[in-house]
Amino acid sequence: MSLVIENGWPRSAAWTGGERGELRLGGIGVRELAAEFGTPVYVLDEEEFLARCALWREALPDGEVHYGGKAFLCPEVVRWLDSAGLCLDVCTGGELAVAVAGGMDPARVVFxxxxxxxxxxxxxxxxxxxxxxxxxxxxxxxxxxxxxxxxxxxxxxxxxxxxxxxxxxxxxxxxxxxxxxxxxxxxxxxxxxxxxxxxxxxxxxxxxxxxxxxxxxxxxxxxxxxxxxxxxxxxxxxxxxxxxxxxxxxxxxxxxxxxxxxxxxxxxxxxxxxxxxxxxxxxxxxxxGRSIAGPTTVALYEVGTVKDIPGVGRYVSVDGGMSDNPRPAMYGAAYTAVVASRASQAPPREATVVGRHCESGDVLVRDLPLPADVRPGDLLAVPASGAYQRSMASNYNHVTRPPVIAVRDGSARVIVRRETEDDLLRLYT
Known part of the structure; x- marks a missing residue:
């Protein structure tokens, strides 16, 4: 069963497997992706990204399409843009360095x-x-x-x-x-x-x-x-x-x-x-920028706790939060999420999906109907996570930033590796 692309999912997103079903992205099940790459993780559909580049290029064949690099940028994405015939916007020296590292001709860069x-x-x-x-x-x-x-x-x-x-x-x-x-x-x-x-x-x-x-x-x-x-x-x-x-x-x-x-x-x-x-x-x-990168990526999290508070409601806590998606806390950006690692016949129950950070405002999704039997170990998938999330990610509470995994035709590869504690400690004198 294909998910509805108008709801922000990449075209390859599909639910398979019946009662023991799971979400598949780029032909790979989320349980396999989580087992290999851990969570939280951004899963980027390479074909979706290139298809969205093509839509803009076809819409303006006699003009210029400059991808807004602030949405999401890494050297591999720069190579995709180059192959798709797009130019690139950057707004800092760091983004310019990534453009050069990815092989983009500086003459096709707008600063x-x-x-x-x-x-x-x-x-x-x-x-x-x-x-x-x-x-x-x-x-x-x-x-x-x-x-x-x-x-x-x-x-x-x-x-x-x-x-x-x-x-x-x-x-x-x-x-x-x-x-x-x-x-x-x-x-x-x-x-x-x-x-x-x-x-x-x-x-x-x-x-x-x-x-x-x-x-x-x-x-x-x-x-x-x-x-x-x-x-x-x-x-x-x-x-x-x-x-x-x-x-x-x-x-x-x-x-x-x-x-x-x-x-x-x-x-x-x-x-x-x-x-x-x-x-x-x-x-x-x-x-x-967003219209290319945004719908290409699904963020995967693992549920850690489910907390019911009488008279208040249900909190479902995941292993990420405002360090990998600060947008809900910054300006009220609204997302959805689904239990992606298994099918459930349980009736929906409204929950608030929260992160692991020491802030009451660390909320990823509010008022979300999730299966009433959601439990620790479940994987939650958040669509439309490709724009600004990895770009704005931080190390708040000294949490390491998630990797970005490109999926295509049943294969997966790392295009931005997961940070480690050694990466954090390397900055200190």
Whole structure:
């Protein structure tokens, strides 16, 4: 029995085996995966990842698809992106280092960030990074100096905040005038940024950029941002007598995390809405991250305790928590989970799935109907775990971070190994 992909599962996810059934991912049962690799563990469906890359590439054959590396990045993923014909967005020197380690041509890397250090920019210039997205007047001056010292002309895009509400959580909304990112269009700062870049001989204005937020499930905000950015591009060209060849309208397309969540538009629908507003001669770029990585991965946990509190409810504790998925604690991200290691005929009973950390807020899933006979040793599977979870994972309480296992056609391999206590101790003097 296949699980419903609209509920955030990769296409290979299926329930097999009848009464002694289990969830299978990439053709491998979760009991086997847990026995070999331990828990917690992120199980990434390689074919699902590549299929989602292909959907974006097919939706925009005449433009550029830049994978948002902050969603999840490791050298093997960089190699997948390269093979799929995608470019890569990075926003720190560390992400740039991973891109280089994975073999990505720096000319296909776009470097973001609202506070890039001089050292990060110097390295980007030296490596030949294809484009730097400038985010402040200070950065324009800093990058101009570094490009002059290197004797090159650095291609840049100007990040513009178009004053568009993305109707998402305030922590992941980035397009409003009060955003820490970019130059405000409404306040006239974006127009001044264009003037300063054009006045800098060591910089080449390759395009304009905007990004309105994350986990967006309707086209309205995308379309409005595209119209405002297109109008600003045309106004800038008329004012300065130049041609601005590219408009990067960012990413932010949401995914389904649990049953009942709104199903977002497809990549083709997003691109069509953007294309309607963008002049045909302008090269369009997009930056999907979550919509590629998110549904590819299932997090597996082992149940350690089940605690019933009269008048309160049931707590099901697992061997991970906010160190491998801080998103519920940070901004209320909602997930679902299933008992994945066995079938159960028991009626559902509402439970709260909690982690092992010394925080009352260490909650992974609230108000979740689980089989009433859930017990220690059961494996819980949490879909839609591919974006931001491993990227944001920490060593809180000195817990080691889980591995990432790629599955495909009945085989599994480690692409990010599990941390050990030796890894933690190695940092101390």
């Amino acid at each position: 973001h960030g609202n506070n890039k250090s001089a050292a990060e920019l110097r390295r980007a210039v030296a490596l030949g990074v294809g484009c730097v997205v400038v985010d402040s007047f200070t950065e324009i001056e800093r990058l101009t100096t570094l490009a002059e010292e290197a004797g090159i002309r650095q291609r840049v895009m100007i990040r513009v905040t178009p004053g568009v509400s993305a109707h998402t959580h305030e922590f992941i909304a980035t397009g409003g005038d009060d955003s820490k990112f970019g130059f405000s269009l409404n306040a006239g700062l974006a127009a001044e940024a264009v003037r300063r870049v054009l006045a800098a001989p060591a910089l080449e204005l390759a395009g304009l950029h905007s990004h309105i937020g994350s986990q967006i499930t309707d086209l309205g905000g995308f379309a409005l941002a595209a119209r405002r950015m297109s109008a600003f591009l045309l106004d800038s060209e008329r004012e300065h007598g130049v041609t601005i060849p590219k408009l990067d309208l960012g990413g932010g397309l949401g995914i389904v995390h649990r049953p009942g969540d709104p199903v977002p538009p497809s990549p083709a629908e997003v691109v069509a809405a953007l294309r309607e507003a963008v002049p045909a001669r302008v090269r369009l770029a997009v930056e999907p």
